[in-house]
Amino acid sequence: MARTAATASSKKSPSKPSAKKPAKAESNGNGRMAVVELMNAEYQKRRKSQIEAIKKTDKKLLREMLYQMVLGRVFEEKAAEVYRMGKIGGFCHLYIGQEAIAIGSMMALNPDDMVITSYRDHVQAMVKGIAPEAVMAELYGKEGGCVKGKGGSMHMFSKEHEFFGGHGIVGGQIGVGTGMAYAAKYKESGQVTLCFFGEAAVNQGIFHESLNMAQLWKLPIIYICENNQYGMGTSQERAMSTRNIAKKAESYEMANEFVDGMDVMAVRDAALRAIKRAREESLPTLLEVRSYRYMGHSMSDPGNYRTREEIAKYQERDPIVLFQDSLKTAKVFTDKDFEAIRQEAIEATKKAIEFAEESPYPSESELLSDVYA
Ligand SMILES: Cc1ncc(C[n+]2csc(CCOP(=O)(O)OP(=O)(O)O)c2C)c(N)n1
Ligand SMILES: [Mg+2]
Secondary structure, eight states: OOOOGGOOOOOOOOOOOSSSOOOHHHHHHHHHHHHHHHHHHHHHHHHHHHHHHTTOOHHHHHHHHHHHHHHHHHHHHHHHHHHHTSSOSSSSOOOOOOHHHEEEEEEETTOOEEEESSSSOOHHHTTOOOOOHHHHHHHTTOSSTTTTSSSSSTOOOTTTTTTTEEEESTTTHHHHHHHHHHHHHHHHHOOOOOEEGGGGGGGSSHHHHHHHHHTTTTOOOOEEEEEESTTEEEEEHHHOOOSSSGGGGGGGOOOOEEEEEHHHHHHHHHHHHHHHHHHHHOEEEEEEOOOOOOOOOOTOOOTTTSSHHHHHHHHTTHHHHHHHHHOOOOSSSSSSHHHHHHHHHHHHHHHHHHHHHOOOOOOGGGGGTTTOO
16 A cells, blocks of 8 residues: 555644634644645655656557646636636636546546546546536536536536536535446446545545445445545644545455545556456445645635645645656656647637637526426
């Protein structure tokens, strides 16, 4: 099991629950800075292995992985811009900074494998094959969206692409995803399920109930906890008695791994191991993938629970910058290639915006179709 110094659980003695006001960002800042310093040092040690992994991976696949990461970033930066212009209404949760998790894990799947996630779903939807046009039009609430403009940001979905949402109830998708894996096993379809959720969902009963059943019934599922360290404005250390989420799987005798979510090749390696376990032995895995959310919880988050310095510190180990650095050192791509990939992503995003702008709003006759109550 891959472990890092940064996962060591806190030595703090249990303290009485206090009714005092939440700690200010400044006062818990030092501990958080120490964690990122440790992760940086750990990554530097591991960098050689990332380069080795790159050398063993097909160049075309590496290009596609980088393209999808850059597309996710450029697409969401544009989504934030048009949101501020009032073109997108309702909630909008961005994935900026977490791209290595979706790309590293999902690009290790077969096309007919299944994916389910939370409301932070735009990038996962695109990696699963839903066109950027259909995702952007969905954000705009337009007819050309992947669910005809009736789902919006939180509810991307496509049966054709085996992408089962986009869920707004924290942890809700863990139960549904477990059911999907049960169905795949029952029907002997050979499909593997990837089920993403945030670290705050781990405190819910459904996480524990689902993991217990998945191990008991030997389900082909990979639970991916995207630990971006915050659940809305609450940091993990204020809400969870242990920092070590991967270890929780051991209560159910389930395979588990801690992964650096800023390192796309490390995520891919861990995902490949878990997918093999699911496909060949029909066994579940819990992956805790540690990353960091650069943006607010949603577009309406003022972000006064953390400092700018903390965000900047994590951005020093940006997953796209780290990947490009290693690709360059391994002499796979040059700065010119990186620029071409970026331009391609900008172009795809431009097309998506044009499509969304031109697409009509759903007609009134659509109001009650596909609605179940
Ligand atoms: C059952 C439930 N409780 C509370 C909420 C309100 N809520 C929405 S997002 C969120 C935080 C979730 O954080 P996390 O699981 O870490 O995911 P992240 O947003 O960081 O991706 C909360 C409490 C909800 N949507 N559903
Ligand atoms: Mg979180």
